[in-house]
Amino acid sequence: MHPVITGAPVSRPDxxxxxxxxxxxxxxxADRDAARVHDLYGRHVARARLGVLDIGAGTGRVTLMSLAESAVGVHAVEPARAMRTSLLTRLATLPARQRERVTVHPYALDEAALYAAADVAVCHNTVACLSPAARDALWPAIHAALAPGGTLLLEPPPALLPPRDVVRRLPEQRVGAHVYGGRMTMSAAGYRIRTRVDYWVRGGRHVLREHTESFWMWPTSRTRLIDDLARHGFAPLPGHGDPRVLAVTRPAHR
Incomplete structure (x- = not known):
């Protein structure tokens, strides 16, 4: 997940x-997300012949899936230092031949200066958490980074504000003597969605630690997103029917 930390809207993640x-x-x-990214994007990534671009790589689920499913180079774009640290730690455990296929870019994509570097781009669990200004900077950067005829696959943001608070509990996980848990609460806040995540660590019956982090999300209809992408040179990918993913292409000829 790659939202902007709570506060005034900004153009890019801190x-x-x-x-x-x-x-x-x-x-x-991560386990749930690993299965999800394979289901959503795996067959497209397997067809990559030039490179794969992972926009908002986080701790690396799309990056690792891309290494497993393709034989091309992977560009992992992750400006957030904390997430990038987890990503690089994970990459350090890979065999050298796999690791040599990954380049980690510690900037937003519009600062990474990638040109025709990939024929498949994936933007998973990211667009919802970018302000309109950040999206306006992202679309031309993706267009430049994709080779003509390349495909962009992105997970759409929520179309509407939630009518009431939506609460989702994250399944608890045991690590040795400690149990880790969390709860995510999404609520409308003006024209945005405030997502608050509460985390805890328990030892037996006692709560050892509690932490909270909040993020903003910007809802956008699918139609509006398609129109925005069309203005930046993208067209719907023919034959793509999965409603969970918005798939567009950078046409080879315009």
Whole structure:
């Protein structure tokens, strides 16, 4: 997850975001997310012949899936230091031949200066947490980074504000004598969604630690997102019917 830390809207994520979430993300959500990214994007990534671009790589679920499913280079873009630390730690455990195929970019994509570097781009669990200004900077950067004929796959943001608070409990996980848990609460706040995540660590019946981190999300209809992408040179990917993913292409000829 790559939202902007609570506060006034800004154009890009703070490099120091996720100081709390980075500790808990993998243990609470990574297994579920690994299965999800394989289901959503695996078959497209397997067809990559030039490179894969992972936008908002986080702790590396799309990056690792891309290494497993393709034989091309992978560009992992992750500006948040805390998430990038987890990503690099994970990459350090890989065999050298796999690790040599990954380049980690510690900037937002519009600062990474990638041009025609990939034919498949994945933006998973990220767009919802970018302000309109950040999205306006992202679309042309993706267009530049994709080779003509390349495909962009992204997880759409929520279309609407939640009518009431939505609470989701994260399944608890045991690590030795301690149990890690969390709860996510999404609530409308003006034209945005405030997502608050409460984390805890228990030892027996006692709560040893509690932490909270909050993020903003910007809801956008699918139609509006398609129109925005069209203005930046993208067209719907023919034959793509999975409603969970918005798939567009950078046409080879315009």
């Amino acid at each position: 490099p120091d975001s996720y100081a709390v979430t980075a500790e808990f993300y993998d243990i609470l959500q």
